[in-house]
Amino acid sequence: MLNAEMMYRQAQQLLPELIHIRRHLHQWPELSFHEFETSAFVAKRLHELGVRHETEVARTGVVGTIGHGEGPVLALRADMDALPIMEESQVSYRSRREGVMHACGHDAHTAMLLGAAMLLKPLEDTLPGRVKLIFQPAEEIIGGDGYSGAKLMVEEGVIDDVDAIIGIHVDPTIPAGSVGVRPGPMMAAADRIEIDILGKKAHGAYAYLGTDAIVLAAQVIMAAQTLISRRIPAVQEGVITFGEIHGGVRDNILSDRVHLTGTVRSFDPAIRDQLERELEEVVSIVKKMGGDYRYRYVRGNPSVINDGQLTGFVARVGKQMLGADKVVEASKTTGAEDFSWYMQRTRGAFVKVGAKAPQWEESRSLHTSTFDIDEHALAVGAALLAQSAIRWLQEYDADRWRMAQE
Numbered sequence: 001m002l003n004a005e006m007m008y009r010q011a012q013q014l015l016p017e018l019i020h021i022r023r024h025l026h027q028w029p030e031l032s033f034h035e036f037e038t039s040a041f042v043a044k045r046l047h048e049l050g051v052r053h054e055t056e057v058a059r060t061g062v063v064g065t066i067g068h069g070e071g072p073v074l075a076l077r078a079d080m081d082a083l084p085i086m087e088e089s090q091v092s093y094r095s096r097r098e099g100v101m102h103a104c105g106h107d108a109h110t111a112m113l114l115g116a117a118m119l120l121k122p123l124e125d126t127l128p129g130r131v132k133l134i135f136q137p138a139e140e141i142i143g144g145d146g147y148s149g150a151k152l153m154v155e156e157g158v159i160d161d162v163d164a165i166i167g168i169h170v171d172p173t174i175p176a177g178s179v180g181v182r183p184g185p186m187m188a189a190a191d192r193i194e195i196d197i198l199g200k201k202a203h204g205a206y207a208y209l210g211t212d213a214i215v216l217a218a219q220v221i222m223a224a225q226t227l228i229s230r231r232i233p234a235v236q237e238g239v240i241t242f243g244e245i246h247g248g249v250r251d252n253i254l255s256d257r258v259h260l261t262g263t264v265r266s267f268d269p270a271i272r273d274q275l276e277r278e279l280e281e282v283v284s285i286v287k288k289m290g291g292d293y294r295y296r297y298v299r300g301n302p303s304v305i306n307d308g309q310l311t312g313f314v315a316r317v318g319k320q321m322l323g324a325d326k327v328v329e330a331s332k333t334t335g336a337e338d339f340s341w342y343m344q345r346t347r348g349a350f351v352k353v354g355a356k357a358p359q360w361e362e363s364r365s366l367h368t369s370t371f372d373i374d375e376h377a378l379a380v381g382a383a384l385l386a387q388s389a390i391r392w393l394q395e396y397d398a399d400r401w402r403m404a405q406e
């Protein structure tokens with residue numbers, strides 16, 4: 001069996017091929033739930049490797065399995081979708097699809113997981129359990145039916161037999177060659193609010209004859225901000241942002257309707273419940289002022305809360321592989337990630353793979369038109385996934401993991 005350093009060396013030998021895969025995917029990005037060519041590419045690669053797999057899982061996803069029979073099951077997850085962004089870099093492998101770009105590094109995640117498959121497949125007969133390779137579509141959106149790729153994977157039962165799951169994401173703030181871990185809350189729950197404030201029309205010169213929906217909306221907006229500062233404990237975090245406000249028709253007509261949309265971010269599930277409930281209480285003040293309202297709170301991705309034990313385990317593998325100083329603390333952010341849907345069903349660790357090149361003075365931010373990675377990260381991600389899978393299956397002890405879960 002390979003030790004961590006040997007695994008990393010093997011992954012580095014695969015690096016030219018992983019770069020080739022990543023650049024191919026980078027040039028042909030596809031939007032969420034439209035990853036047709038990407039998933040066909042993944043399926044073809046798995047077929048060539050002799051990895052048994054299913055296609056059209058969660059619409060455009062692919063799920064491969066390495067290992068046989070009974071024993072524990074570890075899932076490794078990569079996402080595959082791109083973003084509606086016009087790439088501005090002039091690199092040779094820039095996007096060839098106008099207005100679509102792998103600006104979140106999902107091309108790299110897909111290449112890393114294929115790399116892990118290449119590393120694991122020759123060891124298949126020695127694995128004391130199974131590794132599920134989840135190539136997931138649509139991380140970036142929540143469709144009109146409320147589903148993102150991960151939520152659909154869970155709904156289709158992909159992780160019903162899974163004992164733990166590890167996901168990776170490139171991080172442009174961490175140097176390539178390092179990985180970032182963080183036990184506990186790491187990324188926020190992201191919910192959407194849609195509010196209509198209803199008043200009564202009147203001439204703007206005779207405001208007392210109507211109910212001004214714009215003034216009511218102003219009260220609501222200001223009061224909503226006090227939920228964060230005065231209603232949740234100061235040691236807890238959250239943010240309420242109204243991103244849209246529409247109302248009124250002209251300068252001297254009292255508006256009878258204001259439409260607001262916004263996003264609510266939180267980490268603790270109890271705080272999330274509280275914000276949903278108390279935000280409606282805030283909106284309802286308009287009734288006391290002669291108005292009315294409609295309130296819709298649409299839950300998006302839950303928060304990413306990393307399992308402490310599993311995260312510690314991946315950190316240990318990372319240290320063995322890269323050196324103790326190469327495992328750093330990942331930051332906690334109010335961004336969201338649909339990996340959290342898997343975590344509702346099984347213990348999970350979401351791990352950041354450093355992707356900042358040493359010569360870059362500033363990091364290339366995710367979701368921007370100039371995003372790029374240091375491709376050395378591909379070998380780190382592939383080796384970390386593969387070695388974590390092997391070690392986890394070897395060390396798995398149902399009683400120990402069950403105890404830790406309670």
Ligand SMILES: [Zn+2]
Nearest residue numbers: 104140366367
């Ligand atoms: Zn993204």
Ligand SMILES: [Zn+2]
Nearest residue numbers: 104106139169
């Ligand atoms: Zn992403």
